[in-house]
Amino acid sequence: xxxxxxxxxxxxxxxxxxxxxxxxxxxxxxxxxxxxxxxxxxxxxxxxxxxxxxxxxxxxxxxxxxxxxxxxxxxxxxxxxxxxxxxxxxxxxxxxxxxxxxxxxxxxxxxxxxxxxxxxxxxxxxxxxxxxxxxxxxxxxxxxxxxxxxxxxxxxxxxxxxxxxxxxxxxxxxxxxxxxxxxxxxxxxxxxxxxxxxxxxxxxxxxxxxxxxxxxxxxxxxxxxxxxxxxxxxxxxxxxxxxxxxxxxxxxxxxxxxxxxxxxxxxxxxxxxxxxxxxxxxxxxxxxxxxxxxxxxxxxxxxxxxxxxxxxxxxxxxxxxxxxxxxxxxxxxxxxxxxxxxxxxxxxxxxxxxxxxxxxxxxxxxxxxxxxxxxxxxxxxxxxxxxxxxxxxxxxxxxxxxxxxxxxxxxxxxxxxxxxxx
Numbered sequence: 001x002x003x004x005x006x007x008x009x010x011x012x013x014x015x016x017x018x019x020x021x022x023x024x025x026x027x028x029x030x031x032x033x034x035x036x037x038x039x040x041x042x043x044x045x046x047x048x049x050x051x052x053x054x055x056x057x058x059x060x061x062x063x064x065x066x067x068x069x070x071x072x073x074x075x076x077x078x079x080x081x082x083x084x085x086x087x088x089x090x091x092x093x094x095x096x097x098x099x100x101x102x103x104x105x106x107x108x109x110x111x112x113x114x115x116x117x118x119x120x121x122x123x124x125x126x127x128x129x130x131x132x133x134x135x136x137x138x139x140x141x142x143x144x145x146x147x148x149x150x151x152x153x154x155x156x157x158x159x160x161x162x163x164x165x166x167x168x169x170x171x172x173x174x175x176x177x178x179x180x181x182x183x184x185x186x187x188x189x190x191x192x193x194x195x196x197x198x199x200x201x202x203x204x205x206x207x208x209x210x211x212x213x214x215x216x217x218x219x220x221x222x223x224x225x226x227x228x229x230x231x232x233x234x235x236x237x238x239x240x241x242x243x244x245x246x247x248x249x250x251x252x253x254x255x256x257x258x259x260x261x262x263x264x265x266x267x268x269x270x271x272x273x274x275x276x277x278x279x280x281x282x283x284x285x286x287x288x289x290x291x292x293x294x295x296x297x298x299x300x301x302x303x304x305x306x307x308x309x310x311x312x313x314x315x316x317x318x319x320x321x322x323x324x325x326x327x328x329x330x331x332x333x334x335x336x337x338x339x340x341x342x343x344x345x346x347x348x349x350x351x352x353x354x355x356x357x358x359x360x361x362x363x364x365x366x367x368x369x370x371x372x373x374x375x376x377x378x379x380x381x382x383x384x385x386x387x388x389x390x391x392x393x394x395x396x397x398x399x400x401x402x403x404x405x406x407x408x409x410x411x412x413x414x415x416x417x418x419x420x421x422x
Contacts, residue, residue: 015328022389028259036255050254072193074247075206077104079189089138095339120292126154144173172302179296200260275301281399287312329401341366
C-alpha cells in the first residue's frame with residue numbers, strides 16, 4: 001500500500017463497515033441477579049453469590065483463597081495493607097498505569113517509587129526495579145499492562161533477595177500467562193478489577209488472590225477488606241487491632257460475576273487471537289514497532305498498543321493517528337497523557353489537600369526524565385481497541401489501515417525522533 005492516497009487526502013477509506021459488536025450481559029446475569037434478590041439479603045456474609053463467585057474464580061485460577069472487594073483499586077489497597085505497607089514505606093511500581101494502582105500506596109501513607117519500563121513490553125524493567133531498592137522499600141507492585149505479563153522471574157528473584165512483598169496488578173490482564181502460570185498467582189497477592197471497562201464486568205468490583213497458602217494471611221486480607229471485622233463461618237469478631245477500610249463486595253456484584261466468569265475464557269481467547277493477528281500483520285513494516293511479549297508470555301489484549309519509530313516516518317505521531325482514524329480505524333495517540341509522576345499530585349507533592357504528607361517523609365523527587373523509556377513510550381505510542389466481538393474482517397481491516405498509513409509516510413530517515421529509546 002506504499003504511496004496509496006490516504007482517506008485524509010481524499011482517497012478511499014480502508015474500513016467501510018462497522019466493527020463487530022455484541023451484548024455483554026443477558027439472561028445468565030438476570031438469572032443470577034434474580035436468585036440474589038430472592039435470598040432476601042444482599043450482604044456478602046449472609047448470601048451465597050459472592051462466595052460462589054470466589055469459588056468459581058479460584059477454580060478457574062487453580063488457587064485456594066481469594067477475597068472479594070468493591071473495586072480493583074480497593075483490591076490493591078487491601079493487598080498493600082495486608083502486606084504491611086505503612087508510613088514512609090516505599091513501593092516500587094510502574095509510571096504507566098491508572099491512578100488506581102497508586103491510591104492504596106498513598107492511603108497507607110507509603111511513597112510511590114517509579115521504575116522504568118521495557119520499551120516493547122511496556123512492563124517493568126527488572127534492572128530498573130533493582131536499581132530503585134533502598135532500605136525503605138517494602139513491596140513491588142507489578143502492573144501487567146494491557147493484557148501482557150511482566151517478566152516475573154527476575155522480579156520475584158529480586159523481591160526474595162531483599163525480603164519484599166510482590167503484588168500483581170492484573171486489572172487489565174485476566175488469564176494472561178507467564179511461563180505457563182496465570183498472572184495473579186505468581187506474587188504474594190494478585191489484584192483484579194471487575195469494573196465496566198475490563199474483560200469482565202460487575203459494574204465495579206475486585207478480587208485479591210492470596211497465594212501463600214497461609215490461613216492467617218488469608219484472614220488478614222479478608223478482614224482488611226471488611227473494617228477489620230473477622231467474619232468466619234457465621235461468626236463475627238469485632239476486636240479491631242488496626243485501621244482497615246470497608247471494601248465489601250455486594251451480592252449483586254457477585255451474582256453478575258458468576259455469569260461473567262463463564263464467558264471469560266472465550267472472551268480472552270478471541271482477544272488474544274485478534275491481538276496476535278494484528279502483530280503478525282504489521283511486524284514487517286518500517287517505522288512500526290508492534291508490542292512484544294516477554295519470554296514465556298501470553299497476552300489477553302485488553303487493548304493493543306504499538307509504537308512509531310519516527311526516524312523511519314515523515315510524520316508526527318498525531319498525524320499518523322489522525323490519518324489512521326480517517327481510514328476508519330479508531331485509535332488514540334498514547335495511553336495516558338503522561339507518566340503518572342508528572343501529574344500535579346506528584347509535582348506538588350500533595351496527596352492530601354493542604355498537606356505535603358507523606359511526601360515530606362521522603363527525599364524522593366519526581367523530575368522529568370526519571371523514567372526516560374516510559375516517557376518515550378507515551379510520546380510514540382498508538383493505542384487500538386480490541387474486542388471479543390471483532391470479526392476476522394475487522395482484524396484484517398485494522399492491519400490494512402496501519403499498512404496503508406505507514407506505507408504513505410515511510411521515507412528514508414528524516415523525521416526527527418528526539419529521544420531514540422526504542
